Amino acid sequence: MQTWLVTGGAGFIGGNFVLANAGLTARIINLDALTYAGNPETLAALKGSSHYRLVPGDIADQALVAALLAQYQPQAIVHFAAESHVDRSIDGPAAFVQTNVVGTLNLLEAALAFWRGLAEPDRAGFRFLQVSTDEVYGSLGDSGKFTETTAYAPNSPYSASKAASDHLVRAFHHTYGLPVLTTNCSNNYGPYQFPEKLIPLMIDKALRGEPLPVYGDGRNVRDWMYVGDHCSAIQAVLDRGQVGETYNIGGDAERENLQVVTSILALLDERRPLADGGNRAGLIRFVADRPGHDRRYAIDASKIQRALGWRPSETFESGLARTVDWYLANPDWCAHIHDGSYRGERLGAAASTHRSPSGT
Numbered sequence: 001m002q003t004w005l006v007t008g009g010a011g012f013i014g015g016n017f018v019l020a021n022a023g024l025t026a027r028i029i030n031l032d033a034l035t036y037a038g039n040p041e042t043l044a045a046l047k048g049s050s051h052y053r054l055v056p057g058d059i060a061d062q063a064l065v066a067a068l069l070a071q072y073q074p075q076a077i078v079h080f081a082a083e084s085h086v087d088r089s090i091d092g093p094a095a096f097v098q099t100n101v102v103g104t105l106n107l108l109e110a111a112l113a114f115w116r117g118l119a120e121p122d123r124a125g126f127r128f129l130q131v132s133t134d135e136v137y138g139s140l141g142d143s144g145k146f147t148e149t150t151a152y153a154p155n156s157p158y159s160a161s162k163a164a165s166d167h168l169v170r171a172f173h174h175t176y177g178l179p180v181l182t183t184n185c186s187n188n189y190g191p192y193q194f195p196e197k198l199i200p201l202m203i204d205k206a207l208r209g210e211p212l213p214v215y216g217d218g219r220n221v222r223d224w225m226y227v228g229d230h231c232s233a234i235q236a237v238l239d240r241g242q243v244g245e246t247y248n249i250g251g252d253a254e255r256e257n258l259q260v261v262t263s264i265l266a267l268l269d270e271r272r273p274l275a276d277g278g279n280r281a282g283l284i285r286f287v288a289d290r291p292g293h294d295r296r297y298a299i300d301a302s303k304i305q306r307a308l309g310w311r312p313s314e315t316f317e318s319g320l321a322r323t324v325d326w327y328l329a330n331p332d333w334c335a336h337i338h339d340g341s342y343r344g345e346r347l348g349a350a351a352s353t354h355r356s357p358s359g360t
Helices: 012-021 040-046 062-072 086-091 093-116 157-176 198-208 227-240 257-271 302-308 316-329 331-338
Strands: 002-007 026-032 052-056 076-079 127-133 180-185 187-189 212-215 221-226 246-249 254-256 284-287
Touching (some): 012 026, 012 040, 026 062, 040 052, 062 093, 076 093, 076 227, 093 127, 127 157, 127 227, 187 316, 198 212, 198 316, 212 257, 221 227, 221 316, 227 246, 227 302, 254 257, 257 284, 257 316
Parallel strands (some): 002 026, 026 052, 127 180, 180 246, 187 221, 212 284
Antiparallel strands (some): 221 254
């Protein structure tokens, strides 16, 4: 069984990846700073497992990262750790540069030193996998999809910081030969997602009977993917991906934000009917748009499907139903989130000095 150093493994996607692989595919050392979105409760099922260890710490801590690599001798680093919420990046971009750029640079430098010290064939088998986002590509018009050769055009501090980290990963491969892989994914949803993102936020607020804020006209489009499908795609890239290559991962499920919200409400009205027999559609409130809000994202995932044989197993409808059912079955998870610093408030409402002509 291999050993992997996973960064950010107590977050949403990282946590689901760890749960899917610890003790089954690999022994996992999870380095996580446990910020507001890193929740050890996500990984409670692994408590006491000999195949899993949580190490609280920062990826920018050079001594800690080097010590973990030396102690555990991993065959791969899977890099999820990132500040990831666009609205928070609008309010405080410096934290995104520190984690996503400076932290990734430190991780790459430590990985390079470790890799150079390995004997063959361990050097040949080592991988550094960068988990990134489709937001680095910017905004699409009404047609077309992002491919692996689409030029980067990030529009938010978050996406700019992820673009910078992607470029560093690429540079470490081309300059130093570090065996890297990069994935750029579409919007994820599923169990254990911090309720500041659209789907869990709408589920949580609707169950509380609170107003549901929808940005702008609600017609911004995202390509949605169930988190379990994303995790299986990352596994395929780690197992079979070609060193130095980028793989776009998408769910082929474009939906307008308003469509997503109304789909959630329909599922909740069916599963948790209101006492008066009414529906929750009246909770929707259109609010001022996010500054610099990209209008549309869509992923062309044909490369990973063709080269690695991966395809999503969930449709948007089946994945959303599974997600709603999980939140209904796990009310304590969200309740504990509300015991912390986040209260579901509007973030990223800082005044913008520029709005695109489309109003996105």
